[in-house]
Every structure is written in structure tokens, then in C-alpha cells.
Amino acid sequence: MADRRKFLKQFGASVIAGSAISLQGNASESYVEQRRLLVERKFAAADRISIACIGMGIMGQRNVKTALQVPGVELVGVCDLYKGRLDRSRELFGKDIFITQDYKEILNRKDIDAVIIATSDQWHDKISIDAMKAGKAVYCEKPMVHQLNQGWPVINVQKQTGAILQVGSQRVSSVAYAKAKELYKAGEIGQLNCIEASFDRHTAMGAWQYTMPLDASVDSIAWKKYFKDGNSPAFDPKRFFWWRNYKEYGTGVAGDLFVHLLSGIHFLTDSKGPSRIYATGDLGYWKDGRNVPDIMTGVMEYKACKEHPAFQVLLKVNLASGAEKVESGKVKFYGTEGMIDFGWNDFVLYRNKFSPAPGYGGWDAFDTYPLAMQEKIKADYAKKYTGKSIADFPAIKFSAPDGYDDRLDHFINFFDSVRTKKPVVEDASFGFRAAAPCLACNESYFQGKVMHWDGVLMKLTSWQVEKLTS
Numbered sequence: 212m213a214d215r216r217k218f219l220k221q222f223g224a225s226v227i228a229g230s231a232i233s234l235q236g237n238a239s240e241s242y243v244e245q246r247r248l249l250v251e252r253k254f255a256a257a258d259r260i261s262i263a264c265i266g267m268g269i270m271g272q273r274n275v276k277t278a279l280q281v282p283g284v285e286l287v288g289v290c291d292l293y294k295g296r297l298d299r300s301r302e303l304f305g306k307d308i309f310i311t312q313d314y315k316e317i318l319n320r321k322d323i324d325a326v327i328i329a330t331s332d333q334w335h336d337k338i339s340i341d342a343m344k345a346g347k348a349v350y351c352e353k354p355m356v357h358q359l360n361q362g363w364p365v366i367n368v369q370k371q372t373g374a375i376l377q378v379g380s381q382r383v384s385s386v387a388y389a390k391a392k393e394l395y396k397a398g399e400i401g402q403l404n405c406i407e408a409s410f411d412r413h414t415a416m417g418a419w420q421y422t423m424p425l426d427a428s429v430d431s432i433a434w435k436k437y438f439k440d441g442n443s444p445a446f447d448p449k450r451f452f453w454w455r456n457y458k459e460y461g462t463g464v465a466g467d468l469f470v471h472l473l474s475g476i477h478f479l480t481d482s483k484g485p486s487r488i489y490a491t492g493d494l495g496y497w498k499d500g501r502n503v504p505d506i507m508t509g510v511m512e513y514k515a516c517k518e519h520p521a522f523q524v525l526l527k528v529n530l531a532s533g534a535e536k537v538e539s540g541k542v543k544f545y546g547t548e549g550m551i552d553f554g555w556n557d558f559v560l561y562r563n564k565f566s567p568a569p570g571y572g573g574w575d576a577f578d579t580y581p582l583a584m585q586e587k588i589k590a591d592y593a594k595k596y597t598g599k600s601i602a603d604f605p606a607i608k609f610s611a612p613d614g615y616d617d618r619l620d621h622f623i624n625f626f627d628s629v630r631t632k633k634p635v636v637e638d639a640s641f642g643f644r645a646a647a648p649c650l651a652c653n654e655s656y657f658q659g660k661v662m663h664w665d666g667v668l669m670k671l672t673s674w675q676v677e678k679l680t681s
């Protein structure tokens with residue numbers, strides 16, 4: 212009962228009644244019902260899932276809090292390289308949890324069923340692979356990998372071990388994206404031809420200059436363990452706490468943020484990815500020693516295939532955007548007969564059918580002709596088109612309830628797969644297909660080249676592979 216109350220509180224009673232949602236159909240109600248059944252399911256002792264989290268920074272701590280909302284999930288241990296975050300983990304999750312600076316100690320424990328991987332990006336592939344080989348189910352944060360050549364090894368190990376691996380792009384489990392997908396598939400925006408998506412930020416934190424701890428040093432950080440190849444440079448707290456700003460550990464705005472956008476796009480369209488990718492960028496404002504751009508634009512070409520028509524994708528991240536107060540980003544799907552305009556977990560779908568009557572006048576050649584001819588054109592037009600105008604279709608609005616958290620849905624889906632062994636909602640192939648075009652944006656920016664990608668085979672075209680710098 213306590214779990215159910217928690218669940219109902221999170222969703223708001225009005226949502227269960229369906230009244231907070233204005234849309235066609237009742238998919239949202241059946242969705243909420245389905246979620247409630249999942250939460251209400253009784254768990255036997257053997258159904259309890261013991262988890263650990265590797266990487267207990269901002270996302271790791273938030274992920275653990277979210278995962279623990281799923282009934283039957285308990286935290287056994289955490290791993291982080293910085294001691295302050297291990298102390299904080301005990302403050303948050305209890306003094307009895309196991310703590311370590313060596314993730315292998317987590318993987319060696321037989322009493323841990325699943326691990327969340329929320330380290331900086333450069334470790335995602337290695338820890339995922341080691342965890343799957345150690346028999347753990349894996350929830351790995353996005354981007355699934357740090358380099359283009361790391362995708363297949365993760366996919367292969369998942370296939371060999373049969374391990375559950377879900378990538379952490381929560382849009383894939385979002386009720387708003389699920390509803391929009393239904394409407395898109397029903398043809399409500401006509402034929403999709405373009406998607407524009409962006410993030411606009413205007414703060415130091417938005418540009419990844421997070422608060423530094425007071426004791427950052429080699430005494431509080433297992434500095435050597437931070438480097439996969441064992442070669443550690445001189446201690447530099449920025450490379451550790453502001454890792455996103457360095458391509459050696461992070462994936463820049465493309466891997467960090469474009470990947471959220473592409474995950475939503477691929478989920479909605481069932482696409483396997485673009486065929487041509489080009490990115491430009493610049494480091495114009497946050498010149499703090501970082502070696503990745505603070506503004507980037509990516510253009511991607513999606514070819515027609517059985518899943519979708521041909522469409523263009525324009526992505527942009529601007530970490531020094533004066534627009535942030537009015538517009539912190541957008542995701543817009545344009546079709547021939549409408550447009551879906553997403554907020555975070557809400558959207559408006561505007562419908563705009565083509566008129567069978569072309570119209571005349573206004574910014575047109577009509578009034579450039581002699582008056583007698585204009586009269587004749589008018590009369591002909593009336594004969595041909597009267598009664599053929601098209602009615603206005605009202606917009607469709609959807610909004611997830613207050614407090615809705617798509618990450619909780621993503622974890623519910625993950626733990627459901629851990630328990631029932633059913634396929635995850637975002638597997639390694641999906642994760643790589645979302646990450647790879649973003650990593651290709653970085654390659655395009657650094658090399659100044661158009662990248663050619665095969666989303667079905669998940670490979671760069673062969674002539675480009677040898678030329679990769681990474």
C-alpha cells in the first residue's frame with residue numbers, strides 16, 4: 212500500500228482519472244494503469260534486486276535516489292574515485308552501504324545483481340563490459356560509449372553474455388514521447404521532413420563549471436585510477452570535476468547533449484540513424500582551458516527507408532546563449548501537415564493540412580496584371596475552387612502530470628527487464644545508434660569533414676575508418 216500511495220502521489224490522483232491530460236484517445240490512462248500494475252506487483256524475497264552504483268557524482272546520486280523508488284530495489288554498495296562522494300553516499304543511503312574506490316570490488320561481489328554506471332564518459336564501455344562479464348545487469352548512462360570504435364565491443368559482449376544492458380536516455384521511456392509517437396505514426400503531421408532540436412544555456416553550471424569540493428587533491432581522489440591506460444598526468448582538478456570540457460574524458464556538447472535529442476528522435480521515428488553528418492562549432496565564450504567547443508551545430512541527413520521518409524535533422528547546442536531565459540531549447544518535428552513542438556515532458560501538435568485551393572492575392576503576382584485580367588482570374592478561381600477550402604484542425608496538447616519523472620519510468624522498465632528477462636527498452640544497439648552520430652559530429656568538427664555513417668550496420672563507411680584520429 213505504501214508503494215502504491217507513493218506512486219499515486221507521484222502521478223497525482225487527477226492523472227489516474229485522466230483529467231489532467233488533454234489529448235485524443237486514452238493511451239495515457241492505459242499507460243498509467245500499466246505502471247500502477249507494475250508498482251503493485253508483489254515481490255517475493257527472491258525478486259528483490261540488489262544494486263550498486265559506479266560513479267556517485269551528480270547523476271549517480273540522482274540515479275540511485277530514483278532507482279530506489281522502484282519497489283524491491285535495494286542499494287548494497289557504491290564506488291567513486293573521490294572520497295567526499297563516498298562519504299556523501301553514506302550520509303544519503305546509510306552508513307552500512309559498502310563503499311570502494313575500485314569498481315572491480317563491486318563487480319566481485321556475489322550479492323549485487325545490477326550496477327548503474329554513471330562515471331565520466333570515457334569509462335562507460337570498459338565498466339559495462341567488465342560488469343556484463345561478471346554477470347551483472349547494467350544500466351549505463353548516455354552516451355553509451357566515448358569513441359566510435361567502442362560500440363561494437365559493448366554490443367558483442369552483451370550478445371555473448373546475454374546480460375541485461377539498458378542505456379540511460381530517459382526520453383525513450385517518456386510518456387510524452389510515447390504519446391507523440393502514437394500520433395506521429397497515425398499521420399497527424401503528414402510526412403515528416405525536418406527536425407530541429409537544441410539546448411540553449413547561459414550559466415557557468417550549464418557550461419559545466421560545477422562547484423569544486425574544498426579538498427580536491429590526490430589524497431581525496433584515486434587520481435591514477437581515473438586514467439584507463441594507467442598514464443596519469445599531473446593532478447588537475449578541472450580534468451576530474453569538469454571532465455565534460457575535455458575530449459579525453461567527455462564527448463563535448465555533441466556526445467553529452469545531442470545524444471538526448473537523437474535518442475528521442477530515433478525512438479519516435481524508429482530510425483536506425485543518419486547517413487551523412489556534418490558539424491561546425493566554436494569555442495567562443497567559456498575559455499577556461501577546455502578543448503571542446505561551447506557552441507556546435509550538427510546537420511544530419513536521414514534517408515528514406517521502410518521505417519520513415521527522408522528527413523533532415525538540425526541540432527544545436529549553445530552554452531553562451533542570451534536566449535536562455537526565453538528559450539532553453541526546443542525539439543520540433545515538422546511534417547507536411549503539421550508540427551510537434553516538445554517541451555520537457557509535454558508537447559503541442561499543430562495540424563495544418565494542405566489546402567486543395569492555392570489562393571491568390573497578398574504577396575502574389577495577381578495584382579501585377581491588368582484589372583480586367585484580375586477580374587477574369589477571380590471568376591475562374593471561384594468556379595474552380597468554391598467550397599474546396601479546408602477546415603482548421605485544432606491543436607492536440609499533451610502534458611505529463613506535475614512531478615512526472617521520465618527517469619523513474621526508465622528505471623521501472625530496466626528493473627522489469629532484470630526481473631522478467633524481457634528485452635530492455637533501450638539496448639546496446641539503440642544506445643550506439645544514438646551515440647555514434649553525435650561522436651561523428653565531433654569527428655566532423657575536429658577534422659572539418661562530412662562523415663558517412665551506415666546506421667543499419669552501425670559502421671562508418673570503410674574509406675573513413677582508417678582516417679579517424681581516435
Ligand SMILES: NC(=O)c1ccc[n+]([C@@H]2O[C@H](COP(=O)([O-])OP(=O)(O)OC[C@H]3O[C@@H](n4cnc5c(N)ncnc54)[C@H](O)[C@@H]3O)[C@@H](O)[C@H]2O)c1
Pocket residue numbers: 265266267268269270271290291292293296312314329330331332334352353354379380381436437451452454467
Ligand atoms: N541521463 C541524463 O539525463 C544524464 C544527466 C547528467 C549526466 N548524465 C551522464 O551521467 C554520467 C555522469 O555525469 P555526472 O554529471 O554525474 O558527472 P560527475 O562528475 O558529477 O560524476 C562522475 C563521477 O564518476 C566518478 N568516476 C570517474 N571514473 C570512475 C571510475 N573509473 N570508477 C569509479 N568512479 C569513477 C568520478 O569520481 C565522479 O564522482 C555521464 O556519463 C553523463 O553523460 C546523464
